[in-house]
Amino acid sequence: MRHIYLVTHPEAQHHVDGLVGGWHDSELTARGRLQAERIADVLASRIESEPVEVYSSDLKRASAAAERIARRFSVEVRTDARLRERSNGEADGRPQAWLNERRIPLPEYGDRLGHHDGPAGAETRMELVERLYPALDDIVKQPVSNQVVVSHGSASSYLIAAWIGMPMMSTDRVFFPLTSGGITTLVRNDSHFSHQVVSLNDTRHLQDLPEEPRAVSVG
Structure with missing residues (x-):
């Protein structure tokens, strides 16, 4: 499995x-x-001494976490820019309030995947999906039975959609509520070849860490 x-x-x-x-x-x-x-x-407690591969977005906040994970298994991190969060173009790195004032709301109907939020250079959701699906496909092609993928909130939501075989054009309404530091476990059952989501956004390992006040932001 x-x-x-x-x-x-x-x-x-x-x-x-x-x-x-972003x-x-x-x-x-x-x-x-x-x-x-x-x-x-x-x-480390789940995988123990079994072979494992560690993949990560190439952005520092993801790859730094992946490095700490990879050290436990004495393996190298395989970074892939396709695992990045969705780009917000000129809004990236600006105050969240700046983006909120300029963002064009996502419509309830119509071309939600092709919708442009407003900031110059921002990716559409379709562009995000079109790079994430092949990235996961390349990971799954590898023969190792344990793989760790470190990515971002919105990106990871679409990676789950890719794992369960949701067609790209059907992802216009998909959303899995993932939070920082959460672990989602995906399993391929070899008896009937199903792709399962056996746990979603497990954060029990973070429960005794004190919360720190922070502003709301994305990515």
Whole structure:
């Protein structure tokens, strides 16, 4: 059976500062680094000495967490820019309030995947899906039965959709509520070849960490 542990990167500095994430390359906070160690603890207890591969978005907040995980297994991180969060174009790295004032709301009907939010250079959701689906497909093609994928909130939601075989054009309404530091466990059952989501956004390993006040931001 194949296990994919999909990790949403832990707390990053842009979360604390109330800045838009996207492709803004913020670092993990001290608390985020501690969360990454907790995630590594959980994965080490589950995977133990079995072979494992670790994949990550190439943005620092994801790859730094992936490095801490990979060290537990004495493996290298395989970074892939296709696993990045959706780009918000010129809004990335700006205050979240700046984006909120300019964002064109997503329509309830119509071309939701092709909808442009407003900021110059921003990706559409279709562009995000079109790079995430092949990225996951390339990961799944590898023969290793345990894989860790460290990505971002919105991106990880679409990676789950890809895992369960949802057609790209049907992802216009998909959303899985994933939070920083959460672990989602995906399993391929070899008896009937189903792709399962056996746990979604598990954050029990973070429960005794004190919460720190922070502004609301994305990515």
